Amino acid sequence: MVVATRDDALFIENAHQLVGRRLGAVRGYAVTELFRQRYPAIELVELTSLAEGIDKVHRGELFGLVDTVVAALGQAIARQGYKDVRISGQLDLQLHLAIGVRKDAPQLRDILDRAVAELGPREGPRLYNKWVAVSYRSGVRPVVVLCTALVGVLVTGVFVYRNRRLRQLNLQLVQAHFLLEEKSRELERLSVTDRLTGLYNRLKIEETFDYEWRREKRYQQPLSLILLDLDHFKRVNDTYGHQQGDRVLCAVAAVLRGRARESDLVGRWGGEEYMIICPGTxxxxxxxxxxxxxxAIAGLDLAPLPPQTASFGVATVHPGDEQGEVFRRADRALYRAKEHGRNCVVAEYE
Known part of the structure; x- marks a missing residue:
């Protein structure tokens, strides 16, 4: 059995790490009832589908989602498109096999039921003794029995050792797979991150806006942009040097990151320009x-530098807009803010 969580959760090695957490499992699956019986201290929420569970994990409503098939759960995560949900561990819970028949073949089920029902109280033990139990014949030499027992113990020991070793290797393989996923995510993070400020770069801003723009068209939710540019920033570089200029850029980035809402995406648009995507706003x-x-930017203490300011342009998506139109309106609003004396905010209608 495997467990999927958000990517900020630690690797799940055993069920003790899940006590007190809310997990989800698909209603009607055998694993759901077995999990509840095996781990009564863990809160289990029944779901209608894997997709529902993955969505709840993404939103933080569930800590994790359990299932028995790694491939099926992995494909479901990929179809949802959530990059912050991953398979993060496995539990030592196995399912026993049983015979099932198709719903459109009730005759086969009836035949099997009658066959089982016709077994009398003595028939079961007789079949067991015939195929499973070991009988001893008189006259067997004790040394033969002892040697046979020793061979059996040796074979059993070898089997147990190999089985344990295979489990260790399998766990190492799972851990290596998770480590590879972590490295892949780290490379992906670096590819969309501005190295100086730690904010998202222009590529990530454009990708996110494309996603949010499609959501706005589908669900008719508001979507707005904030474009800002530091005032007279070239003077800082020319007078105090690029090292102090980088210090200003990082300080402004910290202000934007700290004051923006969790749903907003803050990025460096280029040079001394920043952009904030505001979904549902x-x-x-x-x-x-x-x-x-x-x-907040005007109030930064950047001594020995003089106070720094920024000009802001704000625009929102309107019905019938093409993607580029809202960017152009935000840019024109920023230009008007510069004309009005800088250190101010101008919306597209002003």
């Missing part, structure tokens, strides 16, 4: 956030 709400950021 109206134009007025985005303008209010921009005003707060504008005041």
């Amino acid at each position: 109206s134009l007025d709400e985005a303008r209010f956030l921009a005003l707060s950021l504008c005041r």
Whole structure:
């Protein structure tokens, strides 16, 4: 049995790590009832599908999702498209096999049921003794019995050792697979991160906006942009040097990261320009956030540098917009903010 969690959870090595957590399992699966019986201290929520469980893990409503088939769970995660959900461990719980028949073949089930019902109280032990039990014949020499027993113990020991070794190798393989996934995610993070500020880069901003723009068209939810540019930043580089200029860029990035909401995406658009994507946010709400950021940047203590300011342009997506139109409106609003004296916020309608 494997467990899928968010990628910020630790590797799951045993069930003790899950006590007190909320896990999900698909209703009607055999694993659901067996899990509840085996681990009564773990809260289990029944779900209608793997997709529902993955979505709840992504949103933080469940700590994890359990299933028995690694491939099926992995494919379901890939179909959902959530990059923050992964298979993060396995539990030592096995399912015993049973005979099942198709629903459209009830005759076969009836035949099997009658065959089992016709077994009398003596028939079961007789069959067991015929095929399973070991009988001893008189006259067998004790040394032969002893040697046979020793061989049996040796074979059993070899089998147990090999089985344990295979389990260790399998665990190492799973851990190596998870480590490879971690490295892959780290490489992906680096490819979309600005090295200086630690914010997302332009590539990630464009990818995220494309995703949020499609969601806005589908669900009719507001989507706004905040574009800001540091005022007279070239003077900082020319007067104090690029090292101090980098210090200003990182300080502003920290302000944006700390004051933006969890649902917002903050990135470095280029040079001294930054962009914030605000899903589910109206134009007025985005303008209010921009005003707060504008005041926070102006209040930064960057001694020995003089106070720094920024100009903001705010725009929102309208019905019928093409993707590039909202970027152009935000850029024009930023240009008007520069014309109005800088250190201010201008929305697209102003």
